[in-house]
Amino acid sequence: MLKPHRHHPLWFAFIVHRLSGVCLALFLPAHFYVLGLALNNGESLDRFLHWTEHPLLRWVEFGLVFCLAVHMFGGVRLLALEFMPWSPKQKTFAALAAALSLLVACLFLLRAT
């Protein structure tokens, strides 16, 4: 996958955006299933919520929040690229999207632990 011609920051920005989208697509059915438990099976939901308090799950949630943030900021970057006048600072914008996403995920982790 990492052929030499792909070794540049904006290709990495693309693959991070794509992989985070795949992770979110895999997460959403599980998310909706758990939400559905609130309507049909309160006890199961409580057991599941108790299970999610495990410290390891906090790191999984950190990854999930990072995926959500990086997909959103990456999407905003692409919309700006396509619909606004061209800026030569494309690498800076990609780095900014990654930094903001990491910041959001770290803030979530600090609040959660």
Add this chain to the structure above:
Amino acid sequence: MARRLGLHQEVLQVNVWRGNASGGKHCHYEVPSLESQTILDVVTWIQRNLDPKLSYRFACRVGMCGTCAMMVNGKPRWTCRTHVRKVLDNNTLTIEPLRNLPVIKDLACDMSEFFDKWDRAQGRFHPSKTRSDDVVRIPPTSVHRTQVDAAIECINCAICYAACDVVQWNPDYLGPAALNRAWTLVNDVRDNNQTVRLRAVSSDAGCHNCHSHQSCTTYCPNEINPTASIAGLKRATAKATLSGKI
């Protein structure tokens, strides 16, 4: 080989892809290292001294004609202007034909498909005036002329086409060079074929396929920005669709 090159001569280890459309393999050569040596110099030295059957393409040798592009250590390069010392990896060079184009023989690719796509993207100028009309006066600082200037110096080397993953995934995709050419004509106020062109570039294989990897921009030897041109086409086609023109 060492005697032939001279015992104290530094030697480059060079792997060159040899074959044709039905397949091939890398062949190993040892080439003397020289001052200010380009990749094209290395290929030429192999052909003149080791294997006269090696096929490759070049013309001007000064970065104007766009014929000598090849993959060098996995990246598309114009070989006449690429210095060996800048791309040498562990004293080794791997030289292959351009990606995404059919091979004719060894390092020479068939460029027909690449130029056919220029036609399919309506890359020809369609005049709106006759020779009896006055010359259209276009201020060099006008928005349209500035957009054209930024994209017009393409030398048709196909480096952007070889760098593009979307071309690999969708062989019908028009590609960065053809769409960049179309963008220069979309900004040509003298052209009389804009609706047909916008329809062509917004087809299934057109500008909306671009994933904005920006590999075309990263490797363009003339520092043209096809991604910006394609983004311009996306805006122009969106506007034309909303206003019912296409």
